[in-house]
Amino acid sequence: MMRVAVGLLIIFLLSACSSSRYSMRHDAAPQGDFDAQNVPDAVPVWEPLSPQGNRSPYVVRGKQYEVMPNAAGYREEGVASWYGLKFHGELTSNGEVYNMYAMSAAHKSLPLPTYLRVTNLANQRSVIVRVNDRGPFHGDRLIDLSYAAAKKLGFQKLGTARVRLEAIVPGQQGETMVHSGGVSNRLAPFVQVGAFGREASAQALKARVQSVVNGVPVFIGQAAHHAGEIFRVRVGPFESQQEAEEVRQRLAREGIGKPLIITRSLQARHQ
8 A cells, every 4th residue: 555655646746747837848928918018017115035035145057146135226237038938837936926927027136026127228118027036047148027027028029138127125215116297106114003993992002002102103094894994003104114123123022013014105296
């Protein structure tokens, strides 16, 4: 019985491996067509570094690569390629699932995740992608874009394009994220302490929070939920991620709620 069980396990593992997209010899575009212009750009938000994919240095095919400590000020021009069906549904370097229809990318040295504005220098089209994978590790290519991003930039049939990459770092010294009609959307960090289905419970927590945050604004955000109204107790906004983290730690030490840092867009009109 043991030999039979082991044999069945080996057959199962071989079958699972053969069903992987990596069994494809060459990458390919998906069949049919879709309107990439309807795919929204990635929306830059502050995120901690991924627990996977940021080891530095690391080695691929005998070559050593260094991961940047941060993406602030990063700007570079080079060749972009794209990856599609062969990798669709496989794990990325930071442990997420690659989706060729989403606005993502692979880069050899940027920290994961990083948000980039990518501009096709041939037609000046731009997109925003979220870097969550490592690569490309061949030729002179600078970045591998998802199939959707490449199609939105207009080079999916060419295979490669010369692009400009510019890092977007949310919350960095009042980073302006989106410009439209003179209005800028700036992402600012908040601390959310708790969420309740009853306003009275939110008010009680708000009073406890106010007693320890030394005059920092505390408010209750109300939103619709599938089960009714939800009341969120939040602190902020803050000018920097560091200030938000200090308040989060203070609340955690006091055992008040379940504090976590979130980012929200602040709209400010240019003068």
